[in-house]
Amino acid sequence: MPVSGHVDRWLREHREDVIGWRRHIHAHPELSNAEVETTEFLAGILREHGLSPQLFPGTGLMVDIGPGDGRIAFRADLDALPLSEATGLEYSSTVPGVAHACGHDVHTTVVLALACALSEIREELEHGVRMIFQPAEEVMVGGAADVISWGALTDVAAIFALHVEPKLRVGRIGVRAGAITSATDVVEIQVHGPGGHTSRPHLSADVVYALGALITQLPGLLSRRVDPRTGTVLVFGQVGSGYAPNAIPESGVLSGTLRTADINVWRHIEPLVDELVGQVLAPTGCSHTLNYNRGVPPVMNDDVATALLAKAGRRNDPQGVVEAPQSSGGEDFSWYLEHVPGAMARLGSWSGEGDRQDLHQGDLLVDERAIGVGVRLFAATIDEYLASPASPEI
Template identity: 50%
Template sequence: MPTLVERTNACVDELTDELVDLRRDLHAHPELSWHEERTTGLVAKRLGEAGLATRPLGGTGLLVDIGENPGPVIGLRADLDALPVEDLTPDPWRSTIDGVAHACGHDVHTAGLVGAGLALQAVAADLPGRVRLIFQPAEEIMPGGALMSIRSGALEGVSRIFGLHCDPGIDVGHLGLREGPLTGAADSLDVRLTGKGGHTSRPHLTEDLTFALGKLVTELPAVLSRRLDPRAGVSVVWGLVRAGSAMNVIPAIGRAAGTVRMLDAVAWADAEHLVRETVGQIVEPYGVTPEVIYVRGVPPVINDHASTVLLGRAIEAVVGEDGHLSTTQSLGGEDFAWFLEHVPGAMARLGTRTPGGPTYDLHQGDLRVDERAAPIAAGVLAAAAVQALAHARGNPPA
């Protein structure tokens, strides 16, 4: 008799074409954080057709519980939102929304979780517990939708949780996994300077805000690299630097904004205070006044041992042992980390590169994924839930 994982795999195989079509539909109709109305509705409609009841998560996003048997509850999470990036791909299903694109693979995550839910519903009567699907909005902003989801009850009763994230540096059919930290902590930083402006011929009569802004942009990363343990891997990168509108006028206002990232959760706890203190010290000699807007974004994703083992088994059950790869920690931020602050769990990197094809980068408008990734995601998530339920009941791998 086939095992539960074999049965969910067979169900996903039957859904392959549908999941590819769903992913294309989502890709063509991307929605920004907190505005994922169409995406939420599409997911709810398809799962409702399979007999699953959905519960809203705030304004967008939803929860779905599968199974009625007593036992543990395992969470599976996908994120719904897209990015404010122009879609530069030539595909027929390219974004139909100007300036918005699924340039991080959340369309694949969502289609994958829908497929996992349909496969798990097909075996729901035999599940030794329940599975909760968490379709989370607003992963791409700080603070993101994970915290709202938790406040809305997404983790009530959940004993373990799993997720996947697209990785265009890994071939499709392979997934990267590691125990311990997988991503970095990430915060947003926005520094606004004000001071007396004037003519560039008389900088001594001004507070030369542009010069102060230049010192801030170069000195803050340098100072933090000396004030924090180098093993923390702190990285301050500016995405916006702006001041002035004429070459012979020293402006009265300026702005620098970017991200503060690091590998270490302990250093992350001290980062905000240190950044605020250092910004003030850097600009003080120039007489300008800083306003620091610092938003704590996400801690590192830290995969616990048991969940990593279970997710590894699920990967091997779907793509084979050769498809289970080790991976390294990155400085990318991911608000799945907030779920792991409350319950144990693990995240893996889902390969989306066509073997032999180009390597793309996330958050770029030219990102293209090998569409076989969506059904693979569905199979792995479903298998992870089945493995975790068996483990919780003290049974051998299902």
């Protein structure tokens, strides 16, 4: 029997258990690098199913199933967000100001259920599988970098992940070769001048005017120096300066995010930003300090891995696979793809009724049927991977 056949049968028999796991995780969210109870909960279930999870330092874990080298890996993320839930669900967050509003509870349940299903046929598996339960996806620069340093990709030949998509109807899988997310960096520009009186701006360097020039000119200049097809966008979200209406301040700060879907732009854009800031400020007489905080690269889905995911999705539903749009959001799954080939899919989670919601909102609702769709997608991915002529290395 193919892996997908066994997993499908297991899911039908254990549906209530799986839904219960998701609801427990949802009701007990934990912030990045504090996923202690979540880690213990997952480890306990895995051990109950005869598996031997390996705990990471701090939080998170991984577990291997089946034979050794060249494993196919599946990654889930554990952390929740620092916001309040407003769904009214009976299993809503029990932790004030913390909620699973990005679907990580679903991602975790999908990978957990797959692990438990495979535990029953681990002696029969033709190829090794690794489940990675990663902490701290929601913070810069993401927990993936730590997990990789702890050996999560040792002996891994390919890796896959999914992310809930509340704009996509449940049952649908969104795939996209190449960039499916964007790099996300934080840019802070400190502007300096001697200060002075507003009645004598010619004797000073007007920091507030300089900040305004940066706000209005810098994004446009970037759009003329970087290929617009790369989706490179600078947006400021914070500005501060001054203490009195008749005083020119000595300093001010401007901060925002720079996003790009092009990994080569991401790797080389910091010097260009610094150059352009200096050019904008030159006529004002102000100086600057650039604090450029690199976040995560874009998730660059491998062409072959993406095609394999799409084929796996169509195995379960011939009409269920659609092309996913490229997102300007960031995702630290990108760090894994810097080391091994793989792909991330979008998992439809909209019930088809009511408004389509968005991630990172307290009222986010996920149709729980998406869990089964995700588990079956990954099971079919294992079958397609084993059948691929490029296996065990995509």
